[in-house]
Amino acid sequence: MSATTAGRDTPGIYHKAGSLRAERRWALWTAYASLIFAAVIFLAPPFYMLITSLKTSGEIAGMAGNPWLVRDPTLENYWAILGNPLFRQFMLNSIIVTACVVALTMVISILAAFALARMRFWGSQVLATGVFLTYLVPDTLLFIPLYQIVGGLGLLNSIWGLVLVYPTLTVPFCTWIMIGYFASIPKELDEAALIDGASWPQMLLKIFIPVALPGIIAATIFAFTVSWAAFVYPTAFVTTPDNMPLTIGVVSQLVRADTFAWGQIMAGALMAALPPVVIYAFLMDYYIAGLTAGATKG
Amino acid sequence: MAQVSLRRIVKAYEGDVQAVKGIDLEIADHEFVVLVGPSGCGKSTTLRMIAGLEEITDGEIAIGGTIVNDIPPRDRDIAMVFQNYALYPHMSVYENMAFGLTLRKFPKAEIDKRVKEAARILDITPLLERKPKALSGGQRQRVAMGRAIVRDPKVFLFDEPLSNLDAKLRVQMRTEIKKVHQTVNTTTVYVTHDQVEAMTLADRVVVMNHGVIEQVGPPQELYHNPATRFVAGFIGSPAMNFIPARLEEASGALRLQLPQGIVLDVPEARTARYRQHAGKPVLFGIRPEHLTDDKPTDKTNPAPLSLTPEVIEPMGMETLAHFKLDGAEISARLDPATPASVGAPLRLIAHMDQMHLIDPTTDRVL
Incomplete structure (x- = not known):
């Protein structure tokens, strides 16, 4: 502060302080401009969805007026879709699949990460890298061989097939986050627990899980998001509406022949997108803490 | 109630690196033993082997007469205090201290009694409900000690606490640890690289270097009768001066020929001990506190010498003067009242009763 004041009053050696302030202002403006640009780009689609979901079918079809504004806002699309038993079924399917996948993922990831981070055994390093490499294989590449496997197990067109295959997307990344988090816990903590009389399972339950809670929450959010928003696998493996999750149900079943119920589709999509938004909003800090721990230590 | 015995303990890592090279040590019941040495000397590894946190490559460790080589840490009935405290961050002070007892399924009332008693001994009763992050470093270390005390184990292990x-705070906690040991009287093995800690705390000090024990003994014994050059240089602060010299015999008496023509008479009492080394090069070892300014002294055998200080460090209660003698760094402890200045020759007295001679080929004290 004093340097900048001096910079204003006296030339000479303090001259640079003034230019620093200008540089900072310039950086701030650039930051604001790019952030606002990014926010507009990313928020425009959901905003358009919201606007459309509040319009009547007539207003949506009408070409007059600005499409970004609502003339007669109405909740009829929401009531319609909430009254639709199919939509309620999609919602239920999504909830069941996601809950099972998150639970399964966390159990597998925590156990795997604990073993890979703490129990030194032959090949543990290679395995840890291997786990992360599997995350790099995209689902668009995996769904064909997985179709064979799921079909062989007789789980095609079943939500349990989805519960089985989603962890191929969630477990590697969650394990990787958890390895990083567990590795950041000082070694003395488990040694103290060992001396205090803890067995390995007790150490995991009473020390590691509580201490690594931010990492676990981050991994849980990730598993939730991936499972809730999965599109490729349900598109490939589920064929009848009663087994569809929200992501594909809303876009495939709310279209009658060539008639698109845009208002209802938008209302349904918006409601489907709501849970992740709410969860991120409340647990953002944990998510960032968990990800950065994984990033530096993994 | 437990003694600890180490017999020919070896710890080797991959690639045949030996951290501990077959040490033997008997620690008596109730004894406070300090393992001291520079980094990498194997002291922490030894402690961790006693704890069961490191496997033993060879040899035998017994606690209370039972060989514990294959017994896991939790069944060795030991408690350990770590350098970084290793408190469980999600538990309160009370829960931290109670954790070991809870796992061992002690009755609630007994846990409560022990935790409160330990808290009273360590003066941390008002902190019992706090989380570790709300404590200062000293308080955390007290809690770590409390966690050890409540267990009432056979042996306490301290790893550079x-x-x-x-x-x-270190000086304050040092006193605390000593007080706690006097109260609970549990056999203690304490690792540190700080020789002052070792000297002040220990019943016996074990000086380690390069994976072997250089010397074991009570602090005063190590100070006055070091067995090797390493121990002589490691114990004492500032470190002992080592000056290359030649032992000469002239008409039945021995004298030391130092660089720059300095000659010091060896006391008669030492003549018999050193005679066989006459005519050989030796290292003359003398502590800075035994190299003082030339004042009337009640000590016998003062040998005068004159040196020119390069650095003067006034410490208040004393003044340290540093000299160079033919490449050897020498320190002397002066009376703060002595007028000493850099560059001006200073008359000193070497208290030859406290001298040591070291064989430069074996590094053993003669």
Whole structure:
């Protein structure tokens, strides 16, 4: 502060302080401009969805007026879709699949990460890298061989097939986050627990899980998001509406022949997108803490 | 109630690196033993082997007469205090201290009694409900000690417990540890690289270097009768001066020929001990506190010499003067009242009763 004041009053050696302030202002403006640009780009689609979901079918079809504004806002699309038993079924399917996948993922990831981070055994390093490499294989590449496997197990067109295959997307990344988090816990903590009389399972339950809670929450959010928003696998493996999750149900079943119920589709999509938004909003800090721990230590 | 015995303990890592090279040590019941030495000397590894946190490559460890080589840490009935405290961050102070007892399924009332008693001994009763992050370094270390005390184990193990504390707190906690040991009287093995800690705390000090024990003995014994050059240089602060010299015999008496033509008479009492080394090069070892300014002294055998200080460090209660003698760094402890200045020759007295001679080929004290 004093340097900048001096910079204003006296030339000479303090001259640079003034230019620093200008540089900072310039950086701030650039930051604001790019952030606002990014926010507009990313928020425009959901905003358009919201606007459309509040319009009547007539207003949506009408070409007059600005499409970004609502003339007669109405909740009829929401009531319609909430009254639709199919939509309620999609919602239920999504909830069941996601809950099972998150639970399964966390159990597998925590156990795997604990073993890979703490129990030194032959090949543990290679395995840890291997786990992360599997995350790099995209689902668009995996769904064909997985179709064979799921079909062989007789789980095609079943939500349990989805519960089985989603962890191929969630477990590697969650394990990787958890390895990083567990590795950041000082070694003395488990040694103290060992001396205090803890067995390995007790150490995991009473020390590691509580201490690594931010990492676990981050991994849980990730598993939730991936499972809730999965599109490729349900598109490939589920064929009848009663087994569809929200992501594909809303876009495939709310279209009658060539008639698109845009208002209802938008209302349904918006409601489907709501849970992740709410969860991120409340647990953002944990998510960032968990990800950065994984990033530096993994 | 337990003695600890180490017999030919070896710890080797991959690639045949030996951290501990077959040490033997008997620690008596109730004894406070300090393992001291520079980094990498194997002291922490030894402690961790006693704890069961490191496997033993060879040899035998017994606690209370039972060989514990294959017994896991939790069944060795030991408690350990770590350098970084290793408190469970999600538990309160009370829960931290109670954790070991809870796992061992002690009755609630007994846990409560023990935790409160330990808290009283360590003066941390008001902190019991706090989380570790709300404590200062010294308080955390007290809690770590409390966690050890409540267990009432056979042996306490301390792994450099004061290294993370600032100098003032370290001195304070040192006294605390000594007090706690006097109260609970549990057999204790304490690892530190700080020789002052070792000297002040220990019943016996074990000086380690390069994976072997250089010397074991009570602090005063190590100070006055070091067995090797390493021990002589490691114990004492500032470190002992080592000056290359030649032992000469002239008409039945021995004298030391130092660089720059300095000659010091060896006391008669030492003649018999050193005679066989006459005519050989030796290292003359003398502590800075035994190299003082030339004043009337009640000590016998003062040998005068004159040196020119390069650095003067006034410490208040004393003044340290540093000299160079033919490449050897020498320190002397002066009376603060002595007028000493850099560059001006200073008359000193070597208290030859406290001298040591070291064989430069074996590094053993003669």
